[in-house]
Amino acid sequence: MVPKALRKITDTLWELPRSHKPGMLVSARFYGSRALLQGMDEAVFEQAANVATLPGIVGHSLCMPDGHSGYGFPIGGVAAFDATDGVISPGGIGFDINCGMRLVATSLAWEEVQPRLTELVDRLFAAVPAGVGGKGFVKLRPSELRTLSEQGMRWCLKRGYALPEDLERTEERGCVAGADASRVSERAVERGINQIGTLGSGNHYLEIQVAREENILDKPLAEALGIRIPNQVLIMYHCGSRGFGHQIAADYLALFLKVMQSKYGIPVRDRELACAPLASPEGQDYFKAMNCAINMSFVNRQVILHRIREVFSDVFARDPLELGLHQIYDVTHNTAKIERHRVEGVRRELLVHRKGATRAFAPGMEGLPAVYRDTGQPVIIGGSMETGSYLLTGVDGGAQSFFTTAHGSGRIMGRRQAKKQFNGRELAESMRQRGIYLRTASFSGLAEEAGGAYKDIDEVAAATEAAGLSHRVARLLPVGNIKG
Amino acid sequence: MPYQYLDDLTAADVAFRAEGDSLEEVFSAAWEATLGVMIELPEDEEPSESGPLTAGAGPGTLRTRVQRRIALSAPQADLLLHALLEEQVYLKDAEGLLLRLESCRVEERGDCWQASAVAAGERIDPVRHHLGTDVKAVTWHRFELLQQHGRWRATVILDV
Numbered sequence: 001m002v003p004k005a006l007r008k009i010t011d012t013l014w015e016l017p018r019s020h021k022p023g024m025l026v027s028a029r030f031y032g033s034r035a036l037l038q039g040m041d042e043a044v045f046e047q048a049a050n051v052a053t054l055p056g057i058v059g060h061s062l063c064m065p066d067g068h069s070g071y072g073f074p075i076g077g078v079a080a081f082d083a084t085d086g087v088i089s090p091g092g093i094g095f096d097i098n099c100g101m102r103l104v105a106t107s108l109a110w111e112e113v114q115p116r117l118t119e120l121v122d123r124l125f126a127a128v129p130a131g132v133g134g135k136g137f138v139k140l141r142p143s144e145l146r147t148l149s150e151q152g153m154r155w156c157l158k159r160g161y162a163l164p165e166d167l168e169r170t171e172e173r174g175c176v177a178g179a180d181a182s183r184v185s186e187r188a189v190e191r192g193i194n195q196i197g198t199l200g201s202g203n204h205y206l207e208i209q210v211a212r213e214e215n216i217l218d219k220p221l222a223e224a225l226g227i228r229i230p231n232q233v234l235i236m237y238h239c240g241s242r243g244f245g246h247q248i249a250a251d252y253l254a255l256f257l258k259v260m261q262s263k264y265g266i267p268v269r270d271r272e273l274a275c276a277p278l279a280s281p282e283g284q285d286y287f288k289a290m291n292c293a294i295n296m297s298f299v300n301r302q303v304i305l306h307r308i309r310e311v312f313s314d315v316f317a318r319d320p321l322e323l324g325l326h327q328i329y330d331v332t333h334n335t336a337k338i339e340r341h342r343v344e345g346v347r348r349e350l351l352v353h354r355k356g357a358t359r360a361f362a363p364g365m366e367g368l369p370a371v372y373r374d375t376g377q378p379v380i381i382g383g384s385m386e387t388g389s390y391l392l393t394g395v396d397g398g399a400q401s402f403f404t405t406a407h408g409s410g411r412i413m414g415r416r417q418a419k420k421q422f423n424g425r426e427l428a429e430s431m432r433q434r435g436i437y438l439r440t441a442s443f444s445g446l447a448e449e450a451g452g453a454y455k456d457i458d459e460v461a462a463a464t465e466a467a468g469l470s471h472r473v474a475r476l477l478p479v480g481n482i483k484g
Numbered sequence: 485m486p487y488q489y490l491d492d493l494t495a496a497d498v499a500f501r502a503e504g505d506s507l508e509e510v511f512s513a514a515w516e517a518t519l520g521v522m523i524e525l526p527e528d529e530e531p532s533e534s535g536p537l538t539a540g541a542g543p544g545t546l547r548t549r550v551q552r553r554i555a556l557s558a559p560q561a562d563l564l565l566h567a568l569l570e571e572q573v574y575l576k577d578a579e580g581l582l583l584r585l586e587s588c589r590v591e592e593r594g595d596c597w598q599a600s601a602v603a604a605g606e607r608i609d610p611v612r613h614h615l616g617t618d619v620k621a622v623t624w625h626r627f628e629l630l631q632q633h634g635r636w637r638a639t640v641i642l643d644v
Contacts, residue, residue, distance in 0.1 A: 041495070068495055068496060069494070069495070069496075070496070071623050071624070071625040071641070071643070072625075075496060095620050095621040095623075095643045096620060096643075131610060131615050131618065132522050132523070132576070132582075132608055132610075132615045132616065132617070132618045133576070133580050133582075133607075133608030133610065133615070133618075134610075135580070187574060187578070190574075190577075190578040191574060191577035191578050192577070193578075194580070195577070200618055200620075201617050201618035201644065202617050202618060202620075202644045203496075242577075243577035243578070243620075246573075246577075246620040246621050246643075247574070247577075249621065250570065250621050250622075253624065257624070270625075271624035271625070271627070272623060272624050272625045274624075411495040411496045412495065413495060414491035414492075414494065414495050415491075415495075415496075415497070415498055415617070415644070416489045416490075416491045416498070417491045441610060441615055442614075442615045442616055442617065444524060444614070444616050444617075445615075445616055445617045448617065484617075484618065
């Protein structure tokens with residue numbers, strides 16, 4: 001239900017003014033069509049308004065078109081804080097730090113892959129563990145997990161799990177600066193040590209997808225990003241920092257709850273909105289530990305890419321690079337990063353929280369790899385397992401949202417409701433008949449992920465373009481899927 | 485059933501309400517509810533279509549192969565419940581274990597609440613167990629533990 005105080009700025013931008021709730025320092029702005037906003041639950045608006053009360057917030061508290069209620073911040077929430085006197089909030093990042101998406105091209109057409117699809121999916125299901133208790137093949141000592149969390153994908157390069165181009169085509173080159181593993185608890189290490197190279201569960205997945213000609217929306221850009229042949233096959237996957245990151249988030253949420261009010265005088269409106277000044281010892285420790293989780297997640301997705309290359313190479317009996325298995329890009333959608341943005345004409349250093357929201361840098365922006373300087377940053381927005389996903393690029397209009405866009409389609413149905421409405425085995429069979437072969441670690445989990453539980457991805461992607469946040473390049477349809 | 489899952493509190497994650505006449509009962513119910521997210525409970529199991537590779541077992545047949553003693557303390561009873569469920573999630577990841585609570589004692593000692601529990605179960609077996617959804621964390625969102633008319637009630641939202 002949309003609050004009465006919500007006013008329209010444009011067809012795709014809406015605002016709750018500061019007067020909506022006591023303590024709001026800035027307004028809360030919501031991107032999306034009227035229909036998308038009417039589909040958002042009431043808590044989205046209240047959570048975005050609560051975010052607007054946090055000290056040091058700059059600009060507006062923002063919510064992307066796929067927004068739905070979360071903890072503290074809404075999912076799809078974006079908020080930037082002054083890097084000197086603003087706060088950092090684990091609720092603005094999420095428990096799954098650096099949950100993100102990776103898209104990999106191949107030089108294979110669907111006609112070549114179709115006869116081997118079942119084998120590919122079965123082999124990937126064996127090679128990339130998914131679901132509760134999934135264990136990866138990488139054996140680590142605790143000190144090695146700490147090391148890789150500081151080195152990110154550079155660690156993968158040394159171990160032979162990455163190519164230099166993989167780092168080039170990953171946000172932050174697969175390693176954010178400022179990671180300090182001494183700020184990470186033993187519990188976080190113990191939870192994550194067996195999980196490198198695993199997908200996790202819930203809405204995490206690995207898909208084989210096809211870019212059909214009729215779904216290429218911007219042919220020159222698609223070619224520039226690596227989609228160059230008719231019915232090209234790509235691989236997309238979605239996963240995060242696993243137990244390592246989840247524990248880091250939990251550790252610092254608990255710490256911030258203890259000090260937020262007593263030490264820093266910040267009122268606790270919502271325990272999940274716990275925060276501390278970024279410049280405080282607690283804020284700095286969390287920032288350093290969070291960066292470790294970001295890096296570990298990049299490593300996780302890189303090790304998975306290594307396994308994907310192995311499987312494709314085995315199945316087609318060719319070198320993976322001969323098969324064109326080049327990464328297009330890797331984006332994170334749960335982070336807080338120090339970035340420079342122009343606010344009211346002045347360039348400022350900000351801590352930008354993106355929770356269920358994707359960075360979308362425009363052409364020419366610093367931080368883009370040379371190969372994407374002219375195109376803008378590739379953006380990957382994942383849809384449901386039945387409907388497909390989008391490849392987009394960042395655009396100049398993104399300046400209004402700290403160059404941020406949506407991350408997915410957002411849920412409209414609860415998990416238990418979905419389990420009652422859909423049967424996992426019947427769903428898998430129905431998808432198979434529609435040409436999507438899948439393997440899952442949990443049929444009940446599969447029912448929870450039915451397409452009917454999610455918003456319309458076409459509507460979300462279109463809304464981001466209409467709002468000037470990102471530009472649609474191609475729609476990618478699933479043909480193979482592994483789920484936890 | 486001492487707990488029920490709720491759909492109206494969250495779309496993306498799992499919420500439940502657990503109840504009991506004592507703190508031990510409500511703590512045990514909350515533990516069971518959390519377990520039930522990660523592994524299929526017998527009353528929810530779908531008939532298995534085929535043989536050993538897909539057959540599974542709910543917690544009713546979760547074998548007792550390992551035991552863990554848990555001792556926790558917190559300044560308040562609700563914080564203690566949160567810590568207990570976090571321990572359950574930790575054991576699932578750090579040791580790969582799915583466990584039921586065999587016993588649980590909760591008592592207030594001075595200005596501190598203490599829980600001592602024994603949990604027993606086995607390592608996660610993706611072939612034999614009908615696994616559900618992985619729990620990432622016990623959130624603080626709408627988390628509460630209240631006593632009304634002599635009955636304890638906990639509301640918990642799990643990040644999955």
